Every structure is written in structure tokens, then in C-alpha cells.
Amino acid sequence: MIGQRGRPPSDADLIDAVREGKIEAYGKLYERHVRAANLLAMQLSNSSSDADDLVSDAFAKVLAALRTGGGPGAAFRPYLLTAVRHAAYDRTRKEKRLELAGDIEEVPGAVRATSVPFRDKAVEDLDQALAATAFASLPERWQTVLWHTAIEGQSPGEIAPLLGLTANGVSAMAFRAREGLRKAFLQAHVAQEPAERCRATVTKLGAWTRGGLKGREAVQLDAHMDDCAECRKLASELADVNGALRGVIAPIVLGTGTAGYLAAAGKGTAVSISATSWFGVAASAAAVVVVAGSGVVTSDNGNAPQAAAPITSTIATAGVTPTTTPGSTTTSGTTAAGTTATGTTAGGATPITEPNGPNPPAATSTTTVTVGEAKLSATAPTTMAMSTNGPPDEMNIGISNTGSAPTTVPTLTLALPDEIKTVGPGNVPEGSIGCPASKGTVTCTGGQTLAPGQTIKFKLRLQAGPKATNGTITGNAGPLQLSIVVTIS
Numbered sequence: 001m002i003g004q005r006g007r008p009p010s011d012a013d014l015i016d017a018v019r020e021g022k023i024e025a026y027g028k029l030y031e032r033h034v035r036a037a038n039l040l041a042m043q044l045s046n047s048s049s050d051a052d053d054l055v056s057d058a059f060a061k062v063l064a065a066l067r068t069g070g071g072p073g074a075a076f077r078p079y080l081l082t083a084v085r086h087a088a089y090d091r092t093r094k095e096k097r098l099e100l101a102g103d104i105e106e107v108p109g110a111v112r113a114t115s116v117p118f119r120d121k122a123v124e125d126l127d128q129a130l131a132a133t134a135f136a137s138l139p140e141r142w143q144t145v146l147w148h149t150a151i152e153g154q155s156p157g158e159i160a161p162l163l164g165l166t167a168n169g170v171s172a173m174a175f176r177a178r179e180g181l182r183k184a185f186l187q188a189h190v191a192q193e194p195a196e197r198c199r200a201t202v203t204k205l206g207a208w209t210r211g212g213l214k215g216r217e218a219v220q221l222d223a224h225m226d227d228c229a230e231c232r233k234l235a236s237e238l239a240d241v242n243g244a245l246r247g248v249i250a251p252i253v254l255g256t257g258t259a260g261y262l263a264a265a266g267k268g269t270a271v272s273i274s275a276t277s278w279f280g281v282a283a284s285a286a287a288v289v290v291v292a293g294s295g296v297v298t299s300d301n302g303n304a305p306q307a308a309a310p311i312t313s314t315i316a317t318a319g320v321t322p323t324t325t326p327g328s329t330t331t332s333g334t335t336a337a338g339t340t341a342t343g344t345t346a347g348g349a350t351p352i353t354e355p356n357g358p359n360p361p362a363a364t365s366t367t368t369v370t371v372g373e374a375k376l377s378a379t380a381p382t383t384m385a386m387s388t389n390g391p392p393d394e395m396n397i398g399i400s401n402t403g404s405a406p407t408t409v410p411t412l413t414l415a416l417p418d419e420i421k422t423v424g425p426g427n428v429p430e431g432s433i434g435c436p437a438s439k440g441t442v443t444c445t446g447g448q449t450l451a452p453g454q455t456i457k458f459k460l461r462l463q464a465g466p467k468a469t470n471g472t473i474t475g476n477a478g479p480l481q482l483s484i485v486v487t488i489s
Helices: 011-019 024-044 048-067 076-096 110-115 130-136 140-151 156-163 167-191 196-209 215-227 229-239 241-265
Strands: 290-293 314-316 330-334 340-344 364-371 374-381 383-386 393-401 412-415 420-422 432-434 441-444 455-464 471-477 480-488
Touching: 011 024, 011 048, 011 076, 011 156, 024 048, 024 076, 024 241, 048 076, 076 140, 076 241, 130 167, 130 241, 140 156, 140 167, 140 241, 156 167, 167 196, 167 229, 196 215, 196 229, 215 229, 374 480, 383 393, 383 455, 393 480, 441 455
Parallel strands: 383 480, 432 455
Antiparallel strands: 290 314, 290 364, 314 340, 330 340, 364 374, 374 393, 393 455, 412 441, 412 471, 420 455, 471 480
16 A cells, blocks of 8 residues: 555555555554554553553454544544543443343443444543643644654654655644644634733734744733733743643543653653643663763854853762763862762863854853763853843753663753743744743743754743842753853843
8 A cells, every 4th residue: 555656655544545444454553553552551551461452442443433434534643542541441430330240131231332432521522721622623634743743752754654744744744733733722712811901912922922023012012921920821831832732632632641651652761740841851860971061152143153161070970980081181079969070171062053142152061961872961051141121132952862762852940040031932943942931930841752863952032130130040951950150231
């Protein structure tokens, strides 16, 4: 079976073939999605045999739905996973309500229970949250690409066969789908009739998220959000549609198995769940090696890159021997935790270039944590110059995987000095994560799969108030510690 332009058939092609009676097409769907079904089933059952039964039941129900003209159109995996969860909950209910009957006696309701078409109330109740309402309004192919990219964190290359597209085609569709979700989310919020004083702000948040507001409009909107927690929350959700999907849609489909499924789908990366942060990466208990190297940045006025002053450190837990670069100078000491700290002057770190902005060139530091076969690095400026009552200053923090195995982008958490705030990310380019408007502490949700050699940036726009003074931004991205000195002029 061949899809369009000679590529393998997409899930939608295979689904159409099953509806036409070509049962072999269902075998291909089974091969593509059985691992995902098994991962969720293991989270919802007590044994591997029970998990196998749940998977078999789910595939059988989906096949029956397709044969009768129902079932999914393109979003096969979310539909299948909902069927797995439905089967698990149905089994639990039956076990709790077990009734013994004689061999000849018919169990009450048996015919009705086995003849009702498969439906899942969780999917029908998507309008319980605005993000869910927005997601449900999207075309099914957009729902599919958002599920696989934003929730499961798969790469465009992995998703391409499912949609019958090239990897570039998947990336383009994902971009359109995210923009469509933002617009639908905003429309759903407007339909809820926000407070009178918020209506003008809400109608402009879409343009603000894309960096389309300038001058007085931008200043007025920023001033309103300083005093309105509801609009700040909405702006944060618009900027982080991936986080909204993981926080709302994934639990609706996956139920109580959400955390375990997403952790397993992410190849074992540690997962924690909270209202503000879906994913977090924990350091290995066996050993954590931190190596920092020199950074290179591009000047904000477009001048040639300049080498930054090397700022490096190596931290190793007991049983790990830190390594130094040949020709480097090393000093050692002992930290309060009993670990060995080594300062190293090294070179050759892969630079992450800062985009143009109002600030002069600043040094960057690169910190790397090795956990298993993955190697997570953070590159951030070591200093940042700001002026009071000036326009927002852009800051980017790059997270790279320089190891040989995939990992998960950690959530970035930063403590901001007094009178310094984030005003939202503005236009967020592909390959970046926008950080929301916040004061005191800003949390930028990660969670995407970070393939070997891949880099993703957290984008923040910072603004200093009239009473701002020099201070330090501190925080972490999972096990990676960050410290940025802020100078106010």
C-alpha cells in the first residue's frame, strides 16, 4: 500500500482503507501504535497480562468502530489511547461490581453492555476547559500533529509517516496548528465574556503574543497585565500552547496514567506534574558531571561575534572523576555538600548566538550535565544591562543535548530581583519556548523531546521598573543551575 507521491500511507489513508474492508491496513496501524498502547496499558494495570488484555480490547473496539463508519479520521493514536483508558476503567468498574450468577442464568444487562457503541465521556466533555474547547475545534490533522509534537514530544521525522508528509511538511503543519490553537483559545476566552476592563486587552493578546503590538498599545497592555492576574494567566497560556495541551488534553485522554505514559514515551526521563509545570528533569542519583566552557555571542547591533571570558566549573559526585581539558588550569576545593568542585579554564564550547536586541555584547556561560547517555547543556548570559522604564530587553537561554541519547527539555524556573519582571515572549520563533509574563518567579514549561545534537531556546523579555536596582537572576533548568548578574543604569 502506497500513500501520496510514493510515500508510505498516512494514518488517514490506512483508516480509509480499513473502512473499505482492507483489513491488512489495520495491521499497519497496529504496528505503528501498539507500543504507545502498551505504555499506557502498563500504567493502568497491575500486570503485563492485564496490560495485554487492555491493548487487545482497545484495538478490537477501534476496529469495530471503523468497520461501522465511526472512529477517528486521522488522529488514530489519541483515539486508541482513549480506548485503552476506557477499557481499563470499564474493567475496574466490573471488578468492583462483580455479581455471581448461575451457569444458566443470564447476567442482567449483558446484552445492553455488549451492544452499545463505544463512546468515551471524557472526549465528549472536552469543553470543560478553554484549552480543550480550542483543541476540539481544530481540524483533526492539526489535532494529530499537536498530539504527537506537543504532548508526546516526537520529532517531525518520527511523525512524517503517520501524516504522509515530509519532516519539513510536519514542521510547517505544526506551526500552523499552534497558531490555529492560539486563535481558537483566544476566541473561546472572548466567548466567556471577560470583565469589562479586560475586554480591550483580551482582543489584543493574539497580536501581543506574536510581538505585533508597538508603542502606546504595548505599554497600555503591559500596564494592564501588571495589575490583572487573569490576563497574565491567559497571556501565559497563549505563549505556551504546548504546556496547555500537556496540562489539559493529555489527562483527558490518558487519565491517571498520564505521568507514567509521558515519562515512558520520553524514554524514561523523570516526570513531575503540577498546575504550572508539567515536566521536570531530575539529575541522576549516581553521578552528575557539570562542565562549563567559554561562550561566543553576537553583538546586539549586528557586529561580528566576540569571544566571551571563559567561565567554567566542574562538579562531580562521589565516585566520579572530573576530567579537565588538556592545557587548562585547574583549582580544587570541597563544597558544603561534600562534592569536589573544580574550576577549569577551557575552550571549544559550542556557542549559542544571542539574537539582536538593545543590550551590548555580554559574556555567556555554558553548563553541561551528563545523565546516562544524554548530555544536557545550558548556555546563558552571565551579565545583563538594563535601564529603568525602558523597553523590554530580550534574553535567551539555550538548552542543548550534546549526548548520544534523547532527553526531555527541563522546565526553566528563575527568581527575579525586585522591580524586574517578564512581559511575555512576544514573537516566539520555531525552536524556542516563550516565557510568560510574571513577577518574582517566572516558570517556563519545557517537556519537549530534545534529540541528540538539538538545541532549544527559552525566550524571555525583561523590563526594569523605576525603582529597580542591581541584582542577580538565579534559577535552574532541571539540574542545571543559572546565575545572571543584572546591572541597572
